[in-house]
Amino acid sequence: MSPESVDKKLIERILPIRMMIFDVDGVLTDGRIIYLDDGSELKEFDVQDGHGLKLLQRAGGVETALITGRYCRAVEHRAAALGIKRVYQDVKRKLEAYEKILLETGLKDEEVGFVGDDLIDIPVMRRVGWAVAVPNASRHVLPFAHYVTKAPGGRGACREICELILQAQGRWERVTERYLREFT
Numbered sequence: 001m002s003p004e005s006v007d008k009k010l011i012e013r014i015l016p017i018r019m020m021i022f023d024v025d026g027v028l029t030d031g032r033i034i035y036l037d038d039g040s041e042l043k044e045f046d047v048q049d050g051h052g053l054k055l056l057q058r059a060g061g062v063e064t065a066l067i068t069g070r071y072c073r074a075v076e077h078r079a080a081a082l083g084i085k086r087v088y089q090d091v092k093r094k095l096e097a098y099e100k101i102l103l104e105t106g107l108k109d110e111e112v113g114f115v116g117d118d119l120i121d122i123p124v125m126r127r128v129g130w131a132v133a134v135p136n137a138s139r140h141v142l143p144f145a146h147y148v149t150k151a152p153g154g155r156g157a158c159r160e161i162c163e164l165i166l167q168a169q170g171r172w173e174r175v176t177e178r179y180l181r182e183f184t
Helices: 008-014 047-059 075-081 096-106 119-125 157-168 171-181
Strands: 019-022 061-067 084-087 111-115 132-135
Touching: 008 157, 019 096, 019 157, 047 061, 047 075, 047 157, 047 171, 061 075, 061 096, 075 084, 084 096, 096 111, 096 119, 111 119, 111 157, 119 132, 157 171
Parallel strands: 019 061, 019 111, 061 084, 111 132
Antiparallel strands: none
């Protein structure tokens, strides 16, 4: 997806983004939860989504965070592996965690993007500068999204968002040049 193929209003929303916050279940995962016999949860994360987050971090200028309504140790492990320091789990009112992030970072609403998929995400989506939903989101969430990804949650949506930010902000070539240079 090139910046030329993206709606101008969408680019205007993406340009000021300095933090991208992701829900977990249904966004970084496909939403399924597998319970093991010991009661622990198993979640699947997409490796390409993870690489997208690393590219965004490597480019600098956009921090990432997670806000999820559930608690799962797998989320802690995934966040640590990806270098995501702001992780809020077992959050029943996501707007409170969002406001805490704003207070800690000094960011303004228009500098923050959020990706959600369910009713609990709507209050944050209504506040941020760039609200994103995945196509498998609840139909009630879609009207609050400025953008709906083409890829589903847990299957490339995060990567799509990261690439879109990097391209819209003019940092895609710089962050990916090493891959092309190493093999030419």
